[in-house]
Amino acid sequence: MKTQLSHKLILLRGNQNMSKNARKSIYAILSVMLVILLAACGSNNNASSPSASSDAPPASSASVEPSESASPDAEPVTYTLQIHYSTNDEKGPADWAIAEMKKLYPNVTFEVTPQLNDNGESLKARIATGDLPDFFNLSPQHFDSAIQTGSILDLTSVWEQSDAKSRMSQNAIDTQLKYTDGKIWAIPGAGAGIDPLYYNKKVFADNGVKVPTNYPEFLEAVKTFNSKGIVTIPIFAKEAWPIGAFFDMFAMRAHPKGMLALSNGEIKASDPAMADAIHKMAEIIKAGVFQKGATSTDYDTARAMFHQGKAAMLVNGEWDIGEMVKSFGDDIGNIDFMDVYPTTDPGKEDLNKDYRPGAAEMGGIAVSAKAKNPEFAKQVAIALAEKLAQGNFVKVGRIDSTFSVDGLTSEIEMPEMTKKLLANKPSYKVEGTVEHSLPNKKFATGFGELLQKLVAGESAEDFIKEVDKLQAETR
Amino acid sequence: MRNFKHNPTATSLFVLPAILTFSAVVTYPLISTLLKSFYEWDGITEGTFIGFDNFTRLFRDDLFYTSLRNGIIFAVILTVFQLGLGTIMALTIINSKTFGRNALRRAYFIPVVLSVTVVCQLWLSMYNPGYGLFNKLFEFAGLSYRQDWLSSMGVTSIIAVTMVASWQSMGYQMALIYAGAKSIPEHFYEAAKIDGATTLQTHMKITIPLLAETYKICLIFCINAGLNAFAHMQIMTKGGPGTSTYSLTYMMTRSAFRLDEYGYGCAIAVTLVLQCLFVTLLINRFIARERLTY
Numbered sequence A: 001m002k003t004q005l006s007h008k009l010i011l012l013r014g015n016q017n018m019s020k021n022a023r024k025s026i027y028a029i030l031s032v033m034l035v036i037l038l039a040a041c042g043s044n045n046n047a048s049s050p051s052a053s054s055d056a057p058p059a060s061s062a063s064v065e066p067s068e069s070a071s072p073d074a075e076p077v078t079y080t081l082q083i084h085y086s087t088n089d090e091k092g093p094a095d096w097a098i099a100e101m102k103k104l105y106p107n108v109t110f111e112v113t114p115q116l117n118d119n120g121e122s123l124k125a126r127i128a129t130g131d132l133p134d135f136f137n138l139s140p141q142h143f144d145s146a147i148q149t150g151s152i153l154d155l156t157s158v159w160e161q162s163d164a165k166s167r168m169s170q171n172a173i174d175t176q177l178k179y180t181d182g183k184i185w186a187i188p189g190a191g192a193g194i195d196p197l198y199y200n201k202k203v204f205a206d207n208g209v210k211v212p213t214n215y216p217e218f219l220e221a222v223k224t225f226n227s228k229g230i231v232t233i234p235i236f237a238k239e240a241w242p243i244g245a246f247f248d249m250f251a252m253r254a255h256p257k258g259m260l261a262l263s264n265g266e267i268k269a270s271d272p273a274m275a276d277a278i279h280k281m282a283e284i285i286k287a288g289v290f291q292k293g294a295t296s297t298d299y300d301t302a303r304a305m306f307h308q309g310k311a312a313m314l315v316n317g318e319w320d321i322g323e324m325v326k327s328f329g330d331d332i333g334n335i336d337f338m339d340v341y342p343t344t345d346p347g348k349e350d351l352n353k354d355y356r357p358g359a360a361e362m363g364g365i366a367v368s369a370k371a372k373n374p375e376f377a378k379q380v381a382i383a384l385a386e387k388l389a390q391g392n393f394v395k396v397g398r399i400d401s402t403f404s405v406d407g408l409t410s411e412i413e414m415p416e417m418t419k420k421l422l423a424n425k426p427s428y429k430v431e432g433t434v435e436h437s438l439p440n441k442k443f444a445t446g447f448g449e450l451l452q453k454l455v456a457g458e459s460a461e462d463f464i465k466e467v468d469k470l471q472a473e474t475r
Numbered sequence B: 001m002r003n004f005k006h007n008p009t010a011t012s013l014f015v016l017p018a019i020l021t022f023s024a025v026v027t028y029p030l031i032s033t034l035l036k037s038f039y040e041w042d043g044i045t046e047g048t049f050i051g052f053d054n055f056t057r058l059f060r061d062d063l064f065y066t067s068l069r070n071g072i073i074f075a076v077i078l079t080v081f082q083l084g085l086g087t088i089m090a091l092t093i094i095n096s097k098t099f100g101r102n103a104l105r106r107a108y109f110i111p112v113v114l115s116v117t118v119v120c121q122l123w124l125s126m127y128n129p130g131y132g133l134f135n136k137l138f139e140f141a142g143l144s145y146r147q148d149w150l151s152s153m154g155v156t157s158i159i160a161v162t163m164v165a166s167w168q169s170m171g172y173q174m175a176l177i178y179a180g181a182k183s184i185p186e187h188f189y190e191a192a193k194i195d196g197a198t199t200l201q202t203h204m205k206i207t208i209p210l211l212a213e214t215y216k217i218c219l220i221f222c223i224n225a226g227l228n229a230f231a232h233m234q235i236m237t238k239g240g241p242g243t244s245t246y247s248l249t250y251m252m253t254r255s256a257f258r259l260d261e262y263g264y265g266c267a268i269a270v271t272l273v274l275q276c277l278f279v280t281l282l283i284n285r286f287i288a289r290e291r292l293t294y
Helices: A002-048 A088-104 A121-129 A140-148 A156-161 A163-167 A170-177 A201-206 A215-227 A241-251 A259-264 A272-286 A299-307 A320-334 A374-396 A416-427 A441-455 A460-474 B008-036 B053-059 B062-094 B101-113 B116-127 B133-140 B156-182 B186-194 B199-210 B212-227 B231-236 B248-258 B262-286
Strands: A077-083 A108-114 A135-138 A197-200 A313-315 A335-337 A364-367
Touching: A002 B008, A077 A374, A088 A108, A088 A374, A121 A140, A135 A140, A135 A374, A156 A163, A156 A374, A163 A374, A197 A201, A197 A320, A201 A320, A215 A272, A241 A259, A241 A272, A241 A313, A241 A441, A259 A441, A272 A441, A272 A460, A299 A313, A299 A320, A320 A335, A320 A416, A335 A416, A364 A374, A441 A460, A441 B248, B008 B262, B053 B262, B062 B101, B062 B156, B062 B199, B062 B212, B062 B248, B101 B156, B116 B133, B116 B156, B116 B231, B156 B212, B156 B231, B186 B199, B212 B262, B248 B262
Parallel strands: A077 A108, A077 A135
Antiparallel strands: A135 A364, A197 A313, A197 A335
16 A cells, blocks of 8 residues: 555656756747747847848948958959849840859859749839848839838949949930939839831731831721731730830820820829820720720730731830740831821821930849948949840840940840831930839829729829819829 | 546637638738728828828729629629529439539539639630620521620620639539538428429529528638639729729729729728628528528
């Protein structure tokens, strides 16, 4: 009995000891987990709170002293680089630029991550959290938030000392380099680009349609193509910007800045000239200039219709010329772009004819405030921006580089359209901007939605009323 | 084990990590969103306290009522299709006389496991006004009727988008109803058979009434899914044409990510949460309050 009792007592004490040991272990594990959790929350809070950040220099700080690591012979450094890197047209120029950078800076390695085509939403989130790649493409709509949070470095002083500025076009220096505060926050690689109205001569010829030079001819062409089941312009109206480009083809006849003038309040939609342009656009939309289901058509689907020779015209950027050369092959001679947009009454074809939809956007390669060796990183960024711009010329034949391409040869034989663009560009005037880059964000968002409604069949009168109302509300 | 169950300290300690994680991931963001809804906030700087101005502005915004209308349409159609067709499908496969019911059960569930992107791309092809399946069926049937399914500024576009969501999630509701029906004791059916009830009468008088609890859960899922709809609009129409397929969730992302009005977006989020809570409370209050027993 006593033995049993003591045995039980021993067991009980043993259990109690085990239970105490178990509790101690549990306490220890939980404490560690709590510490990790709190540390993680704490570091996230620091990153998202600009005033608490000790790593990012204030946005208006002057340059720091040149770093010893500015020398190319310095120790190896790896920088993260986020750029467009998804299609062959994007990878080719990027890989070329990185190879060229290796010659200039042998100690620098780039880790490339593809930039998402999400209207910059993920980049905005990263600006807010302070988790930016070392080098990345800064878009116009992100300037304010990036500067306010101190997330990017001021490149002004390094640019002034750099010899790259002698190789940048004067137009880019004058219009795309310095932000409204007079400082340089990003180095632009792409200069002013226009949105041509491409057309397929063969489709016109095969269907006996005259290539239009004014609005009545354009309307007639649309009606003829419709009667034969041919789409005149396949448009990817799921996005607002191509509709905005088409809108500007009409609106710029009323005001050189087109929808930018509406955004700035320089003209109202109900003003006679603008109202006339809007009525023409609404009429031709009702006549069936676009394919059915345009507002749910994406970029690739619409583009494919033209590239496969199934549509007569296309609204797109200059960048598509290279792809057209590949798609049409020997038949590329059938493709051209309009010298004059056919959007006016007869006899008024020359009215504001040189004003083109498109943009000379600010933005380009920016440097994260957390990049290693900031002064060296700024030099690298300037060189990188130049090489990326030149890479676009060498690998895909783009001619909108802000930097000189003298001494470089494009691997793409310059298409006739590109030669024509080069020849005509000095006469083109780009005073507007693309829909998503309109400076008044509230107007831009609302206007994009109204443009979609116009494409979906809204009347011109309703559109004019709504644009006037939007303009008044967002001024 | 007895020591464990009667040891509240140990119990609390074991659930503490889960509570902490839940608090960090759910409770903290909820409270933070509620607080920020009273601010004019751009998502980056501290923001300015403006009281209820965001809510006042919201209730005067035409887009709010468009989004609310679309949310209600979405919820109603989801409920009718998913509960209605889900019930029919569940009762079909629960019937032992149905040929190939195992294969049918798997087939009905396939859309649920497909990615929403795949489903939307599939339906975008089917809805294409030029070469899509539906318009081609009308053409094949000799009808002149054609529909531009996703380009209507009325309710056609939102209904078209809702049908996609209904199709995709129908299998999920079917699975819930099937599981509920399987748990009904067999002796009810035996008694009904003895009394000479037909299959339809059996389901109407026994199966469906005893599934009340299950239907309550399914109804909560359907209505909240409808009010919260986002993915299908984003992929198929981007809220367009114009704003005709906006939902409150889409309106929230527009405010936050396109207009940088995070405070206003938070106010929309709070309104949406309150809406879902209100609907859930209503359903709990008035539907299947008492457990039915025979």
